[in-house]
Amino acid sequence: MATRLNPVDVVLVGFGWTASIIAQELTDEGLQVLALERGVDRATVPDFSTTHIQDELRYAVRGGLFQAPVRETLSFRNTRDQTALPMRHLGSFRPGAGVGGAGVHWNGQTWRFLPDDFVLRSHTEERYGADFIAPDITIQDWGVSYDDLEPYYDRFEYLCGVSGTAGNVGGSLRQEGNPFEGARRRDYPLPPLERSSGSLMFDKAARELGYHPFPAPAANTSRPYKNPLGVQMGQCTYCGFCEWFGCGNNSKASPQSTILPVLLKKDNFSYRSGCDVTRVKLDNTGKKAKGVLYRDLEGREYEQPAQLVILCAFAHHNVHLLLLSGIGRPYDPVSGTGVTGRNYAYQITSSVEAFVDELINPYMGAGALGQAIDEFNTDNFDHGPEGFIGGGYIALWTTGGRPITQHHLPKDAPKWGAGWKKAMSENYLKSVSVATHGSVVSHRGAYLDLDPSYKDAYGNPLLRLTFDFHDNDYRMSEFLTGKAEGIAKAMKPRSINVNKRKKPYSIVPYQTTHNTGGAIMGDDPRTSVVNRYLQSWDVPNVFVVGACNFPQNAGYNPTGTVGALAFWAADAIRKMYLKNPGPLIQA
């Protein structure tokens, strides 16, 4: 029997980026807000202190900041005719756990999606005709436009102190920025990070090929910064330990380094760590949430009543909770009906390693220190002759040169022994990697549902992922990899390795934690779980926020858009929902 706790106005499931943003906004409105975090409590000091955080074995290899599969995992299969098996180790993606969520261990790559991304289906049909989209591809428009989200992108970038060069301010194009980006209201809050020698090589090669390279936007501060909440950040030291690590210098934006110093002091905010939320509790009508059920670390069950329930967990967990709680009709891939779990998508990555003569010093890096081109993203080029949808950016990142996992060797180098050591000493300082970051279409056979066989520690069915990249994506990635190879060759390297994405999708090797969909947003309750304000169509006092809202995945890292959506939803709650609690859009 669950212990019933004192009610709050708002309960947030998870305490990462989206929960922190929404909590900050709704506590300003005077509401009593509680966040429930499954992981542990963490603060910059002592948990990310520079005196110990740069420990690759502990954090990158053994995953010190990630979700523990023993408490929460999912099962996986490529296609519906297979039997899914549970993942007992994290592989292809590595969701974070703990206060700050994945906002602690991310790299800081903070992109805006392109205006066309938000209207991908209608734009593609308009430019290439409806027949251009294969029948089993289920891409759709978002229900919000780039212009709707622009002010909220701006808020997230200024919250984080993003370093970068604007390409389009109010419609006027800037030479050194990304000429393809949507118009932004103002420059980035900080100038770009210092360029690495790899960035400069990429820049030169890309310019020779007629592209428009630019410094990738980075939530790694190039200068000391004070954000609009008055929170101070230190300047990035280029230590090369962003991804998989917390930042000890307050230089990488995270909830801890941008919001929590203000939020945690508010009387009307509280949080609890070590809480696994297992259900959104609905009333008899199934149209109203009464709160959530959660388990603490000892397995005791609690009921936390709330007026408003906001799911701010990682994409998978939001969808899992919706399925367990019976919110939204589960998606049925046979009939193509139902919504919850529909349009799961991922990203398709590839790389071209280049072994060069110049000294690169890769260990001086930052998570989002990179030079990129956007010529081949979304619809920045003519897809007609190519016959696929989507694209991605191509970039050279200098994220670091950590000893265990961050090094490159030519294909013919020995795999062990003296020969390996010799090759390593010859190449460690003289190699770079040109990466592609490709979009993935949503399609009929890619979805999330409840596993019929495997259960978690609480006896609940595991979330089941059924996914393979669509042929469209393999063709797109092949195209993108070819362009990356062109840039790599223009650097005049001694040799290159081309690492293409092979069929089928494997969940074992790490690729990216940019999982999307399953609780997508849209205009039509028949094809989306939440409306354009991220409010459940079926249970109006439940909002769902995060990359699970993306109807398909874009060719960019998602955090910028996730942050913008969190501000957008918070604004809708503040300005509309609280005045008149109920559906913000009539279905």
Place this chain on the structure above:
Amino acid sequence: MQAIKHGSQCLAAAACTALMAAAAVHAQGTEFTNVQRGRYLAQAGDCISCHTVKGGKPFAGGYPVETPFGTIFSSNITPDVVTGIGNWSRDDFYRAMHEGRRKDGQYLYPACPYPWFTKMPREDVDALKSYLDTLQPVRAMPPENKLIWPLGWRRLVAGWNLLFFDQGEYVHREDKPDVWNRGAYLVEGPGHCAACHTPKNMFGASDRDKAMQGGDAGEAWYAPSLTASERDGLGTWSVNDIVQYLKTGANEDTASTGPMTEVVMNSTQHLSNADLIAMATYLKDIPAHKPEEVKDIDEQVMARGKGLYIDQCMGCHMADGKGQKGAFPPLADSPPIRASQPQTLIQVVLAGDFMADPPELPTGLAMPGFAWKLSDQQVADVLTYVRNTWGNRAPPVDADQVAEVRTALHEHGPRYKRLISQSVH
């Protein structure tokens, strides 16, 4: 979070009670004004820091004040009639503040800063009592003091008072402007800055010949000089620099640490700008003392210190020691780095520290502790280097000094963990 919550609830309750008191008992506006004035003076005097234990009820006492003569536990100053000062009259309270005598006639130990509070005029002391009377009464008896023999005998304080205590309210200096006088009153009276910043003699009394030249702040913390000395005092700071420091705990030259962060958070951040300017004006007028000559530092020590600095400190404080403006404090050309005694610097290197986090500067940026990875000699070397580089000049630090602070730290724990106003850590 919890601490803040208590604080503000208590303030809300206080304001509420004050309102009721004003309406029901006195039926006039002046009592409310008086209570507000008393609350402000309680903040100016930083009563809460010593009269509250972290996690305990505000003003309920029981906080251990460490002295060279033993531990004195602060008293309960809530209006509880049995364990607090609820049955003290205004006269009783004035006598305590003015003469250092309790209601029962017993002597207070000078751990309570009555040698400074004696300068407060009657109306200020009455206002303070009015405010304390609005607090929620808490029934709590502080633990027995643990003093070395024979100091448990309070009568001995009479002799101490005779030797070291000048009773009497603040006397306005006609030759000085009002702003100076207001500052002098706040600094020498309720603010009791000299209690830490003036060196003490063997009897624990302030050495008046060395007023504000830097002193022991207890538990192996050192309060640096506040004289106009350019090397280790306030000589290079403008009035504005001082005001900014007292308001936020940081200015372009440095950031507060340890007990001073408590002073900023519990006291000075709440003072009006006019009063902070007054305090700064007075402080700026304290004549410089001559700091101790520094002999040349051993080159090997400097080389070792520099290596350690590059490995451990440079990420935040930068290669040139200038820190990061608006974030991490500089070490270069900074008077507190050149303090004549290094204990506070040792504390910060060993245990780390959190900057003050008032509303104007909410971050509470932190430095991690190095106690677990640096030896006494290494801490001594890096501090000697920092204290003698980039325009700094100060006596070297030796490993024994580090060892002593390490022992004190082991005994008392990191000071920031006891900060009652801090919410995040």
